[in-house]
Amino acid sequence: MTDCVAQHYSGEDRLSLAIAESLRKAGKDIGTLTTADLASVDEFHIGGRKSTLHLAEALNLAPGSRVLDLGSGLGGPARTLAETYGCHVTGIDLTPAFCEAAATLSEWVGLSDRVTFLEGDATDLPFKDASFDAATTIHVAMNIARKDRMYAEAHRVLKPGGRFAVYDVLQGEGGPLVYPVPWARTPEISHLSTPEEMPRLLADAGFRVVSTEDSTEESLKWFEAMAARLSVAAPAVTFQTFLGNDFPVMARNQVTNLRDRRIRTVTYICEA
Ligand SMILES: C[S@@+](CC[C@H](N)C(=O)[O-])C[C@H]1O[C@@H](n2cnc3c(N)ncnc32)[C@H](O)[C@@H]1O
Known part of the structure; x- marks a missing residue:
């Protein structure tokens, strides 16, 4: 099953070459790139860099903190945290x-050294x-x-009192998902928990949930704007670089899924 997940995300053999090409088309010089220039492709989650920075506020990070990012993707969130707080992110x-x-x-x-x-x-x-010292998963x-295993492992590798920020897509009350979505083209590799299940899953792993934030309405606005941009012309530097030509369909489906509350986006700030 893990092979099917990796295959879903592996659109390009040399993904960095494809991203370099899309950046060049957008008029960016690889020699002078900033993390913000990469954010439209490497912050692969709803809300992009802004959500990563919002999440990080609750992690009590300081220069030298050791941070774990579970499911780090192309590394956008890790670089954003390392650059903003001077921490080291794995x-x-x-x-x-x-x-x-x-x-x-x-x-x-x-940022290779951080x-x-x-x-x-x-x-x-x-x-x-x-x-x-802290961990995140987006x-x-x-x-x-x-x-259960993922959260138990996060708890095991965190120091006592360390914060864990979990920002995920959950099954909503509005019915089954409309596919394809950015994390799955078919239901076989989609495993959504519900807002009712999450507190128990986190508590069973040993975490104390400090705060819960439902951002479904903001997520809907974010995907409506994304779907509108894609309907005019595909921006050069987007998730389409690795998700392929069905990304505009995924974006439209996400608008439906969010509007009907088939999915919800929720953040849990936890303490080990
Ligand atoms: C939608 S992307 C999010 C990437 C990143 N967190 C971000 O926000 O930019 C989902 C990521 O989860 C990774 N993933 C899925 N299942 C995983 C697992 N069992 N262990 C580690 N990574 C996993 C995928 O390879 C993919 O990179």
């Missing part, structure tokens, strides 16, 4: 093409107990059936 992700691209994009923006990306499974982490668990 990202782990199932998809080899994303890990390779994450390392290359970090070199482009001069971020590290490993290929691996969030439900079986290759780290010792209490290795990290739009990942919707591909993971064994969320």
